Structures are given as structure tokens and as C-alpha cells.
Amino acid sequence: WFIPEYVKFSLCHWSKLLDYDMICKWIExxxxxxxxxxxxxxxxxxxxxxxxxxxxxxxxxxxxxDLVVKMAKKDTLLLKLLVxxxxxxxxxxxxKIDFVDDFISEDIDAVIxxxxxxSERYFEYFFSNKKRxxxxxxxxxxxxxxxETDAQLECLADDIFMYFGLGCRNVSKIFVPEGYDFTKLFxxxxxxxxxxxxxxxxxxxxxxxxxxxxxxxxxxxxGFLLMKEEKSIYSPVAMxxxxxxxxxxxxxxxxxxxxKKIQCVVSENHTIFGxxxxxxxxxxxxxxxxxxxxxxx
Numbered sequence: 001w002f003i004p005e006y007v008k009f010s011l012c013h014w015s016k017l018l019d020y021d022m023i024c025k026w027i028e029x030x031x032x033x034x035x036x037x038x039x040x041x042x043x044x045x046x047x048x049x050x051x052x053x054x055x056x057x058x059x060x061x062x063x064x065x066d067l068v069v070k071m072a073k074k075d076t077l078l079l080k081l082l083v084x085x086x087x088x089x090x091x092x093x094x095x096k097i098d099f100v101d102d103f104i105s106e107d108i109d110a111v112i113x114x115x116x117x118x119s120e121r122y123f124e125y126f127f128s129n130k131k132r133x134x135x136x137x138x139x140x141x142x143x144x145x146x147x148e149t150d151a152q153l154e155c156l157a158d159d160i161f162m163y164f165g166l167g168c169r170n171v172s173k174i175f176v177p178e179g180y181d182f183t184k185l186f187x188x189x190x191x192x193x194x195x196x197x198x199x200x201x202x203x204x205x206x207x208x209x210x211x212x213x214x215x216x217x218x219x220x221x222x223g224f225l226l227m228k229e230e231k232s233i234y235s236p237v238a239m240x241x242x243x244x245x246x247x248x249x250x251x252x253x254x255x256x257x258x259x260k261k262i263q264c265v266v267s268e269n270h271t272i273f274g275x276x277x278x279x280x281x282x283x284x285x286x287x288x289x290x291x292x293x294x295x296x297x
Contacts, residue, residue, distance in 0.1 A: 001049075
């Protein structure tokens with residue numbers, strides 16, 4: 001899944017965020033110099049998209065605590081390559097960062113772990129006596145008013161298709177007004193028609209189309225994306241769920257009240273189109289302030 005285009009996208013995004021002034025503006029309000037006792041903090045990375053846990057890594061590093069990193073089997077290279085470069089800049093970091101294959105026997109003071117719903121339950125049980133941030137499976141949605149410009153819908157394509165839709169910030173379901181015409185949307189999604197050439201993505205597309213046919217499900221199919229009218233926000237790879245609504249404001253109010261499974265909402269009133277996979281340093285996963293947590297341990 002880690003094709004060069006998406007790896008480069010992630011690296012370029014982080015290269016823009018790793019600006020001295022931006023980092024100072026982010027960190028200074030926390031007064032991290034007041035942290036007197038350094039702790040060992042384990043971070044468990046999900047590995048679903050390139051450098052998905054780099055914000056956690058950076059947060060622990062800047063807090064001054066020691067890092068214990070358990071990488072995902074699907075992403076064992078990128079972060080280690082960046083750490084090698086960091087160590088060349090300042091060799092003192094070698095004493096601050098440990099990569100481990102097995103965290104069970106590690107002596108740690110706190111943990112930040114990200115994984116599936118099953119992993120979330122396991123982490124909560126296993127680390128019940130540790131200070132922790134445990135993140136489970138979340139997805140993102142978009143709410144369309146029907147008045148979006150072509151430019152906004154092209155940006156929405158990035159929110160849906162970037163990283164093949166595997167990230168928690170990828171839009172997996174859209175809400176559209178009753179009678180919405182998907183023709184314009186599909187035309188503007190053509191930029192990502194290339195995804196169907198990727199073997200794993202194509203296999204998912206074929207599989208999900210076959211399952212839908214066996215279950216007599218009605219799909220909208222444009223040749224590289226399947227769209228299904230569905231209540232769930234969890235759509236499989238190569239599929240986008242959609243739901244019609246009558247009142248735009250009621251939809252937004254509903255998700256403002258019931259957002260436990262939603263990472264972000266893309267709309268004119270929330271995360272703007274095209275920004276779901278370009279979070280800034282203050283866009284904490286699950287809305288939990290990681291730096292404040294690290295300061296409190």
C-alpha cells in the first residue's frame with residue numbers, strides 16, 4: 001500500500017510542518033521546561049499509512065521523555081530512516097529512542113497506542129495500570145450542501161482517495177442532499193482513476209463488487225469506486241458509503257453530538273475540503289492533547 005506517491009506526499013507534508021517557527025508556536029504554550037522527571041513512554045504505531053504515528057513520536061521527543069517505539073509490521077522502515085537522520089544531526093538522541101519488537105517485557109511509565117477496535121480492548125486491559133492514551137478505529141465523513149464548487153469537490157477526492165482510503169482521516173462516507181446528482185462528483189474524481197491499477201486496491205474493488213452482487217445490493221459504480229447507500233461510516237477499501245439528508249444543519253448538529261467514532265468532519269463548517277490528510281500540529285488524534293498528557297505523567 002505504501003506506493004512512492006503516497007510516501008512522498010507524507011514526507012512533503014511533514015517537511016512543511018517541521019518548521020522552527022511553527023514548532024515553537026505549537027510547543028511554547030506548554031512550558032515543557034517545567035518537566036523535571038523524564039519518563040519512558042511507549043508508542044505503538046498502527047502502520048496503516050506512511051508515518052501515521054510521527055506526531056506521537058515528535059510529541060514525546062519534544063517533551064524530553066525517553067521513547068520506546070513498537071512499529072507496525074506494515075511500516076518498519078520510514079520512521080527508522082528518519083531517526084537515522086535525526087541522530088546524524090544530534091547524536092544525543094541515540095540515548096532517547098529505542099525500537100523494540102516486543103513491548104510486553106518493557107519497563108515503561110506511559111503508553112500511547114493506536115490500533116483496531118480489538119487492539120483497543122487489548123491495550124486497555126494490558127496497560128490498565130499505566131497512564132495511557134489508547135486509540136481505536138475511527139473514520140471520517142464529509143457533509144455536502146450541494147453548492148460545492150468544482151475545486152472543493154476535487155479537494156474532496158484527496159480526502160477520500162489519498163493513501164487508498166486507509167487512514168482514519170480519510171472520508172469513508174458522505175452525506176448528500178436528497179436528489180443529489182453524483183455525475184459531477186464522479187467526473188471530478190477521475191484524478192484517482194489510477195488507483196484501480198494498484199493490485200491490492202483492484203482486488204478489493206472486484207471483491208466488494210462481487211459481494212454486493214451476491215447480496216443483491218444496489219451500487220453506483222464508476223469503474224474504480226463503488227458507492228453504496230449505507231448507514232455505517234465504515235466502508236471497505238474501494239467503496240464509499242453515502243446517505244441522503246433533508247436538513248443540512250440537523251446532520252451537522254447530530255455529528256457534533258455523536259462523534260465518538262469520527263476522526264474529522266469535512267464540510268464548509270468543519271475541516272475544509274482537501275485538508276483531512278493535511279493536519280497541522282495542533283490537530284491531535286481523537287481530540288486528545290498529546291502534549292498535555294505527556295506533561296502530566
